[in-house]
Amino acid sequence: MDTKKEEAVAYLGPKASYTHQAALSEFPESKYIISPQTTIEDIFAAVQSSTASHGVVPFENSSNGSVVFTLDLFADLHGRYPDISVCGEIYLQVHHCLLGHAAKSQGETATSEPAHGISTQPGNPRVKPLHDIKHIKKLYSHPQAWGQCKLFLAAYFKGIERQDVSSTSKAAELVAQNTTGSSAAISSRMAAGMNNLDVLAQGIEDNQGNSTRFFIIRRQQDVVAPDAQNASVEMADYKTLVSFTVEHGEPGALADCLAIFKKHKLNLTSINTRPSGETPWHYVFFIEFRGRKRADGAGGAVNEALQELEKVAKNGRWLGSWSNKLKE
Numbered sequence: 001m002d003t004k005k006e007e008a009v010a011y012l013g014p015k016a017s018y019t020h021q022a023a024l025s026e027f028p029e030s031k032y033i034i035s036p037q038t039t040i041e042d043i044f045a046a047v048q049s050s051t052a053s054h055g056v057v058p059f060e061n062s063s064n065g066s067v068v069f070t071l072d073l074f075a076d077l078h079g080r081y082p083d084i085s086v087c088g089e090i091y092l093q094v095h096h097c098l099l100g101h102a103a104k105s106q107g108e109t110a111t112s113e114p115a116h117g118i119s120t121q122p123g124n125p126r127v128k129p130l131h132d133i134k135h136i137k138k139l140y141s142h143p144q145a146w147g148q149c150k151l152f153l154a155a156y157f158k159g160i161e162r163q164d165v166s167s168t169s170k171a172a173e174l175v176a177q178n179t180t181g182s183s184a185a186i187s188s189r190m191a192a193g194m195n196n197l198d199v200l201a202q203g204i205e206d207n208q209g210n211s212t213r214f215f216i217i218r219r220q221q222d223v224v225a226p227d228a229q230n231a232s233v234e235m236a237d238y239k240t241l242v243s244f245t246v247e248h249g250e251p252g253a254l255a256d257c258l259a260i261f262k263k264h265k266l267n268l269t270s271i272n273t274r275p276s277g278e279t280p281w282h283y284v285f286f287i288e289f290r291g292r293k294r295a296d297g298a299g300g301a302v303n304e305a306l307q308e309l310e311k312v313a314k315n316g317r318w319l320g321s322w323s324n325k326l327k328e
């Protein structure tokens with residue numbers, strides 16, 4: 001059996017982050033070297049420099065919206081990542097836990113019984129802590145996680161200090177190292193096991209269906225364009241991401257760009273903006289839509305739209321086309 005691992009896949013480490021779990025779902029450890037990075041920018045850099053063949057980055061969360069760190073790297077204001085493109089997507093259910101050290105004198109259900117299922121009261125957290133949490137004086141997590149657990153945090157940790165860290169698994173690691181036992185992390189169940197931490201509460205996300213979409217990135221030159229398919233199959237089975245800026249002083253400049261997608265019957269699936277970095281209050285637009293770019297010269301609605309977009313938008317960039325994984 002050939003067990004030689006040649007390709008490295010960069011993800012937001014340390015182990016047990018949600019990005020790690022997403023990476024493992026697509027890239028088995030038996031075939032790939034799964035390589036932890038400290039920041040999302042490190043993942044872009046590893047792929048750009050070909051240290052890693054692929055990277056896995058969080059892109060958006062169903063309840064908390066876009067991951068702005070990732071969008072800013074795609075906007076690439078300093079021209080560091082010109083070859084990065086999206087070649088796939090992964091949807092992962094995200095169920096957060098509160099991890100820490102259970103207070104020694106307290107029993108399993110010291111403060112309250114866990115509330116199973118969805119609370120009947122709108123605006124209330126869905127669950128209660130499994131253990132006493134009065135000794136917790138500081139919380140650690142990734143900034144995206146706070147926004148996904150607002151109700152639980154408002155009910156049980158009002159006024160408690162929060163420390164942003166680079167990932168939820170890093171948060172668990174830091175809490176495990178704190179011997180006072182007075183800190184806790186919002187992190188995954190996998191991180192509890194890996195760091196020997198107690199699960200003080202589970203399922204603390206506001207929405208039971210909480211999920212995050214990750215992009216798989218690679219260098220554009222490594223992406224092989226598949227053969228052209230039936231147009232309706234392409235529309236249903238693929239998605240494409242582009243970015244551009246517009247002439248800000250010109251009324252209707254953005255509308256002219258969007259009209260091109262309408263003309264070619266390309267259904268938009270997401271729109272994002274980030275500061276362009278060139279001038280204050282100017283923006284870069286990210287448009288995602290159904291369909292895929294074919295090889296140059298192969299025609300098709302997406303290729304035609306991209307050609308027309310070049311004429312009306314500024315700094316246009318095709319950021320990739322990939323197989324749609326959203327089950328609707």
Ligand SMILES: O=C(O)C(=O)C[C@]1(C(=O)O)C=C[C@@H](O)C=C1
Pocket residue numbers: 012016017018019020058059061067094142144145166167168169212
């Ligand atoms: O911190 C992690 O565990 C990550 O993988 C990052 C990240 C994100 O940036 O969205 C991934 C999934 C969750 O939405 C929370 C955090």
